[in-house]
Amino acid sequence: MTKNTRLLLIDKDQVDSLLTLDDALDATREAFRLHGLGAGRVFPVVREKLASGGVFGIKSGGVEGQKILGFKAAGFWPGNRALGGEPHQATILLFDPDTGRPLCVIDGNVVTTLRTGAAGGLGLLQFARPESVRLCVFGTGVQAQIQARFALRLMPALRSLAYVSVNGKPDARFEAGIGPDAAARGCALAHAADRDAAVAASDVVITATPGTGPLFSLDAVRPGTHVNAVGADTEGKRELPAGLLARARLFVNDAVQARAIGETQWAKDLPCTTLGELLTGKAAFARQPDDITVFDMTGIALQDLTVAQLLLQRATASGAGTRVAWPW
The missing domain is CATH 3.40.50.720 (NAD(P)-binding Rossmann-like Domain)
Known part of the structure; x- marks a missing residue:
C-alpha cells in the first residue's frame, strides 16, 4: 500500500523567522545536557578533504527518548567567495526513527552559525x-x-x-x-x-x-x-x-x-x-x-539536531515551510 506522506522543506529565510538567539541557546544547552547524561548519541564524524580544495563532513546522531534521528552534511568551500557566496554550507535532515523515512530538510547554514555561537556563549x-x-x-x-x-x-x-x-x-x-x-x-x-x-x-x-x-x-x-x-x-x-x-x-x-x-x-x-x-x-x-x-x-551533531527538532515543531505548528509529496 502506498503511503502518501509529505516531506517538509525549511529554507534559510524560514529558519531566520522561526529561530532566535535565545532559542538557539536553550536548544544547544539541551544538546549538551543530553550528551552529558548519555541520553543522546553522537555517531562517528565523517570529515574529508576534497580535490576542489573544500572539505565535506557529516555529523549524525540521535536521541532515542525524544524520537530524534538525523544528520548534518556540511563543509567548507573556499571557492564560494569568488561566486559571492558563503564558504560554509550545511544541510540538515531529520528522520522518523521508527521507519527511516525523512521528515524534514533544513537549510543548515543559519542553524550552524547560531548553534556554534550559542555553544561559545x-x-x-x-x-x-x-x-x-x-x-x-x-x-x-x-x-x-x-x-x-x-x-x-x-x-x-x-x-x-x-x-x-x-x-x-x-x-x-x-x-x-x-x-x-x-x-x-x-x-x-x-x-x-x-x-x-x-x-x-x-x-x-x-x-x-x-x-x-x-x-x-x-x-x-x-x-x-x-x-x-x-x-x-x-x-x-x-x-x-x-x-x-x-x-x-x-x-x-x-x-x-x-x-x-x-x-x-x-x-x-x-x-x-x-x-x-x-x-x-x-x-x-x-x-x-x-x-x-x-x-x-x-x-557535535546533537547541537544541530536539537535545534532542527525545534524548527520542525514550530514549522508544523505554524504551517511554515514547503511540503512536497514523498510517497512510499
Whole structure:
C-alpha cells in the first residue's frame, strides 16, 4: 500500500523567522545536557578533504527518548567567495526513527552559525571570569560575528572588544555588524594590529578562523585568560600555539571528536572534561584566579539536531515551510 506522506522543506529565510538567539541557546544547552547524561548519541564524524580544495563532513546522531534521528552534511568551500557566496554550507535532515523515512530538510547554514555561537556563549558562562572586561576576537567572518554577539549578550561586564583580521586591516563589514551591539552595551570596538598585544590585554580570547596555524604566541596568554577555540574542526587544523593546552584547564564538546579533529588533536593525552558533564553535575569546575581555560569547540551533531527538532515543531505548528509529496 502506498503511503502518501509529505516531506517538509525549511529554507534559510524560514529558519531566520522561526529561530532566535535565545532559542538557539536553550536548544544547544539541551544538546549538551543530553550528551552529558548519555541520553543522546553522537555517531562517528565523517570529515574529508576534497580535490576542489573544500572539505565535506557529516555529523549524525540521535536521541532515542525524544524520537530524534538525523544528520548534518556540511563543509567548507573556499571557492564560494569568488561566486559571492558563503564558504560554509550545511544541510540538515531529520528522520522518523521508527521507519527511516525523512521528515524534514533544513537549510543548515543559519542553524550552524547560531548553534556554534550559542555553544561559545555557554562556554563563556561556564569558564570565563564573570568580571571579564576585555575581549579579543580572531576572525571577521560570520562565525566570528556570532561569537562576538553572544559574548556581548551574555557577559555584561565587557567594556572593550578588540578584533584581529586576517589581513591585519580594519574590517568595515565586521564593525558594521557588531558595532550596534557593542555600542548598546557600552563596549568599545577597535581593530587590533598587534595580535600578541591584543591577547595579552584580554580576559577572554575567541578564535574563529579557518585555523591554518597558531594565531598568537604562547607567552601572550596571561594567567586568568579564557579561550574559546572555534576554528579547528578538521585533522591538521589549529589556531592555538603549541604548549597552551598543557598550561590550561581543557574543556571540550566531545572528547573523542576533539582528539580527532579539534585543537586537542595536538595534545591527545591531556585530560579534558566535557561541557555536558559540567551541565549535568557529573563533573565540577571551580575556577581559580590564575587558571587558563580552553574550550575546544568542535561542535557535535546533537547541537544541530536539537535545534532542527525545534524548527520542525514550530514549522508544523505554524504551517511554515514547503511540503512536497514523498510517497512510499
